[in-house]
Amino acid sequence: MITKKQVIEGLEMVLVPGVMRSVVKMNLVRNVNIADGKIDIALASAALAPGTQDWLKEKIKDATGKLAGVSEVSVSFVDGKPKDLNEIDNVIAVMSGKGGVGKSLVASLAAVAFTRCGYEVGILDADITGPSIPKMFGIVDRPGGSDTGMLPVTSRLGIEIMSINLLLPSEDDAVIWRGPLIGRAITQFWEEVLWGKLDYLVVDLPPGTADAPLIVMQSLPISGVLIVFTPQDLTAMVVRKAINMARQMGKPILGVVENMSYLYIPEIDKKVELFGKSRGNEMAKAAHAPLLGQLPIDPELAKLCDEGNIERYDSEIMNQLVESLSQVLIPHEVGKHD
Amino acid sequence: MITKKQVIEGLEMVLVPGVMRSVVKMNLVRNVNIADGKIDIALASAALAPGTQDWLKEKIKDATGKLAGVSEVSVSFVDGKPKDLNEIDNVIAVMSGKGGVGKSLVASLAAVAFTRCGYEVGILDADITGPSIPKMFGIVDRPGGSDTGMLPVTSRLGIEIMSINLLLPSEDDAVIWRGPLIGRAITQFWEEVLWGKLDYLVVDLPPGTADAPLIVMQSLPISGVLIVFTPQDLTAMVVRKAINMARQMGKPILGVVENMSYLYIPEIDKKVELFGKSRGNEMAKAAHAPLLGQLPIDPELAKLCDEGNIERYDSEIMNQLVESLSQVLIPHEVGKHD
Numbered sequence: 087m088i089t090k091k092q093v094i095e096g097l098e099m100v101l102v103p104g105v106m107r108s109v110v111k112m113n114l115v116r117n118v119n120i121a122d123g124k125i126d127i128a129l130a131s132a133a134l135a136p137g138t139q140d141w142l143k144e145k146i147k148d149a150t151g152k153l154a155g156v157s158e159v160s161v162s163f164v165d166g167k168p169k170d171l172n173e174i175d176n177v178i179a180v181m182s183g184k185g186g187v188g189k190s191l192v193a194s195l196a197a198v199a200f201t202r203c204g205y206e207v208g209i210l211d212a213d214i215t216g217p218s219i220p221k222m223f224g225i226v227d228r229p230g231g232s233d234t235g236m237l238p239v240t241s242r243l244g245i246e247i248m249s250i251n252l253l254l255p256s257e258d259d260a261v262i263w264r265g266p267l268i269g270r271a272i273t274q275f276w277e278e279v280l281w282g283k284l285d286y287l288v289v290d291l292p293p294g295t296a297d298a299p300l301i302v303m304q305s306l307p308i309s310g311v312l313i314v315f316t317p318q319d320l321t322a323m324v325v326r327k328a329i330n331m332a333r334q335m336g337k338p339i340l341g342v343v344e345n346m347s348y349l350y351i352p353e354i355d356k357k358v359e360l361f362g363k364s365r366g367n368e369m370a371k372a373a374h375a376p377l378l379g380q381l382p383i384d385p386e387l388a389k390l391c392d393e394g395n396i397e398r399y400d401s402e403i404m405n406q407l408v409e410s411l412s413q414v415l416i417p418h419e420v421g422k423h424d
Numbered sequence: 425m426i427t428k429k430q431v432i433e434g435l436e437m438v439l440v441p442g443v444m445r446s447v448v449k450m451n452l453v454r455n456v457n458i459a460d461g462k463i464d465i466a467l468a469s470a471a472l473a474p475g476t477q478d479w480l481k482e483k484i485k486d487a488t489g490k491l492a493g494v495s496e497v498s499v500s501f502v503d504g505k506p507k508d509l510n511e512i513d514n515v516i517a518v519m520s521g522k523g524g525v526g527k528s529l530v531a532s533l534a535a536v537a538f539t540r541c542g543y544e545v546g547i548l549d550a551d552i553t554g555p556s557i558p559k560m561f562g563i564v565d566r567p568g569g570s571d572t573g574m575l576p577v578t579s580r581l582g583i584e585i586m587s588i589n590l591l592l593p594s595e596d597d598a599v600i601w602r603g604p605l606i607g608r609a610i611t612q613f614w615e616e617v618l619w620g621k622l623d624y625l626v627v628d629l630p631p632g633t634a635d636a637p638l639i640v641m642q643s644l645p646i647s648g649v650l651i652v653f654t655p656q657d658l659t660a661m662v663v664r665k666a667i668n669m670a671r672q673m674g675k676p677i678l679g680v681v682e683n684m685s686y687l688y689i690p691e692i693d694k695k696v697e698l699f700g701k702s703r704g705n706e707m708a709k710a711a712h713a714p715l716l717g718q719l720p721i722d723p724e725l726a727k728l729c730d731e732g733n734i735e736r737y738d739s740e741i742m743n744q745l746v747e748s749l750s751q752v753l754i755p756h757e758v759g760k761h762d
Contacts (some may be wrong), residue, residue, distance in 0.1 A: 101461075131697040183598070184554055185631040186659075190504040215632035216522055216662040256659055260521070260633045265603025268634055293523040293631045294553035295598045295604055319730035323595055331598035332592010353692045360687070361726050388699050392657035 088155050091127060093118050096149040103138055104230040105282075106240045109146070111206065112282035113171045116164055125150055128244045130166030131306035133188035133235030133280040139163055168235040168280040174208075174287045176309040176415070178340070179302055182323045183328030185293035188381065189347035190218035193290040194396050195381075199408040200415075201243050208238060210275050211249030212302050213292035215261050220251045224394020228252060235278045243397045248279050265297035272301050286415075295331045303335040310340035310415075312378070315369050317347060319361045322369065329373050341378035341414045342369045343407075349383040357382075378410040379396045379403070426493050431456050431463060436488040441476055441683045442568040443618075444578045447484070449544065450620035451509045457540075461495035463488055468504030471573030471618040477501055478739020488658040490636035506573040506618040514647040514753070516678070517640055521666030522572055523631035526683035526719065528556035531628035532734050533719075537746040539581050540751075543623035546576060548613050549587035551630035551639050552606045553599050558587045566590060573616045581735045586617045611692045612637050624753075633669045648678035648753075650716070653707050655685060655700045660707065667711050674700045679716035679752045680707045681745075687721040695720075716748040717741065 097115055109115055109129060117128035127146060129374035131139060142163045151159045175329045176199065180193040200207045211219040220226070221348060223241045230237040250271060251257050263271075276307050281287060292298045302308070311332045315325040332339055344366045348357045360383060370377040381387075381403055390399050435453055436446045447467060455466035459560055465484060475544050481499045489497045518531040531547060538545045541748060551559040558564070561579045567590050568575040576584035583605060588609060601609075627644065630636045637662070649670045653663040670677055682704045686695045698721060708715040719725075719741055728737050 089678070112729070177725075185525075187524055190658075215634050215665070218658050221658050221661060258664040258668060260636075260665040260671050260672065261640055262633050264635050264638065264673065265606075268603075295600050297602050297635070298551050300600055300602065316524075318726055320528075320556050320559050323559060324556065326596040327553070327598040331600050332597060334598065334600065349698070351691075353689075356691075358723075360721060360723050362730060383698060385696075385698050385700075388656055392700060421428060 087122070087216050088120050088125065088153055089351050089383055090118050090120060092153055093127070093150055096153060097127070097146065099143060099149050100145045102237065103141065103235050104227065104239060105246065105281050107244070107246070107282060109142060112280060114174055114282070116166065123155055125156060125159045125160045127159065128167050129161060130171055131163040131179070131234065132166040132168050132171055133231045133237050135230065135232045138230065156225050162397050169277040172281045174281055174284045175285050176291060176379065177287045178217055178291045178310055179291055179308050179337070180312045180314060181291040181299055181332065182314040182325055183293065183295055183331070184315070184324040186315050187316045187321055187325070189205065189314050190222060190290050191381070192312060192343050193221050193288050194219065195399065195404065195407055196312065196411060197245050197286070197288045198243065198397055198399070199404070200286045201245055201413050202408060203412060206283060208246035208248075208284050208287045210287055211247070211251070212272050212275070212289050212298055212392065214250045214263065214271050216292060217249045219247055219290055219388060220249045221257070221394060222391045222396040223247060225252065234415040235280050237280055241397060246281060246284070248275050269297050269301040273296060273305050276306055294407045295327055299331065303332075308337050310338045312340055313342045313375070314345055315342065315365065316345050317359065317360065322365050325369065339373045339375040340352065341376045341410070342366070342373050343378050344369070344380045344381050347380035376410070376414055378414060379407040426429040426458050426461070426463065426491055428456050428458060430491055431465070431488055434491060435465070435484065437487050438480060438483045440575065440631060441479065442565065442577060443575050443584065445582070445584070445620060447480065450618060451511055452620070454504065461493050463494060463497045464496065464599070465499045466502050468500060468509055469501040469572065470504040470506050470509055471569045471575050473568065475571045476568065476753065507615040510619045511621045512619055513623050515625045515627060515628045515644050516648055516650060517629055517646050517675070518650045518652060519637055519666050519670065520652040520663055521631065521633055521669070522653070525654045525659055525663070526651050527652050528560060528628050529683065529719070529729065530650060530681050531626050532557065532560050532739065533742065533745055534650065534749060535583050535626045536581065536735055537742070537749050538604075538624045538735070540746060541585055541750060544621060546584035546619050546622050546689065547591070547627045548625055548627045549585070550610050550613070550636055551628050552588045552609050552636065552653040554630060555587045555589040557628055558589045559595070559732060560729045560734040561585060563590065573618050575618055579735060584622070586613050590688060607635050607639040610636060611643050614644055633665055637669065639712055641675055643668070643751040646675050648676045650678055651680045651707070651711050651713070652682065652683055653703065654683050655697065655703050657700065660703050663707065664710055677711045677713040679714045679748070680704070680711050681716050682707070684721045685718040715749070716750055717745040
């Protein structure tokens, strides 16, 4: 006898084009009915263009029709909005207040770290005027979608990504928008993108404490905030503003990460604190949160980011970040969404 | 016989408290009338608290009353708004699109460079959520003012500065404002601050291409834009957005400045391009503007910034910046406002 489990296993082989995650992980499967060798599958049509729907229908028939005892497979589409289909367990906002301290770097490394732990991960690039995420991951594909929503684009490691830069005619185009429009773009990325089932959605915030961070903190169910800073006193002051904002908005700070902490010069085997003495403990204390890592200035990492290969970064530093993140983050069952 | 020139010379000795520039340079002197040894001076009351008005009245009587042949001095105050009194010859916006590349550093160094050339200079810190200027100049004084306007605070070298951070109860306080409020703060800094007579007003823009840069470009008579970038490819992409914005808004780009261009390691006598190969020529080409300078990563400079001593920075690099700025900037008569 055909079981629902068998059908779902078959559906897990059917990937949504562009996203490259299964219709199950994208939470598109709304109903499976099995009776006398006949399988009826209902799929949400959210964010799926008509061509994609036809394509998925065929693939689903192929994947489930070959199960022993199946005489017929019918696939129907039902209405559904991305925001009703998304099941995102933890939303982590990466913020700093100050620009250029490495928010996007830390957001990306955190996403890679979660992925390496076996979690399903997405990145929402909330930096509308200075989006860095697609470049770091080497993503140039345009997101798919329909009039009911957009699909994210998936990185080599399987991280779902949505960024305004994937939607612009040219990556150099300036987005000269006022706050309300920027806010609308961010809420669209939250409500109208089909993220499906995710363990972690990392939100990369722009600098400042104005519209974008405000909208993210007010409109998204933030589980926790990661604060990024560099050792410069000047940076520390602006970062303390961000810490105060997170506190005022009642968002728990999960930890702080120091970037550009030092430079290791192999020729003289010396660590040089280029931007001043580490402020790790000071900032951890200000944030009432643990220091999760101290990233050096690493020309190799800068190169990987420029080449779109951040996912290849492998170092003792990265291992430490994975380790410390796993300790501070909301405990979560690996493979739950499989 | 008493001449008007003598009276003005006397008034040039009378400094506005807090600003430490003369009532002449602040353009407060509206009328000087001399008849039969009697001098009548009319001063605008803009941004002057009643106590300050009384204080200035006394100082003006002291300074002019001792001129040979003066029998009587009377000082009256007339209404006047800062925006009607300000005479600012060149407004230079420093922008980048990307955060943390050194906009505030370049804005500050440019202001110092202009000052060393003998010009009268101010800095309008348009980065409302991440203001860095006061810290770099070591300024903690609160601006004076009245219900008709605010007075800037003056640095050790005599640069007038206005920043939101001078107005906050604590420098760590977050300014959690949406775009319209941020825009209002910037236009207030332009219209309601008594800058007086200046050769150059340097506007330090926040990252991005949203509300703040938009408002500055739309509301302030920008003479030209300086673009700041770093060698990273990631930065270059976002900076090209800013270049495109300046172009779309019809603002001439005066030049580009590369920051964090390299690190000189004295132990091995080597310049290391930490963030990748210089993009000086590439960005100059993209901006259709000259490359004005390439600033190294300089721990000494980072330290001066953290200590509030940026005005003490003295190096070959700084001399080159002064030289190249003087070539590209709008020709201007030194000492015109004396």
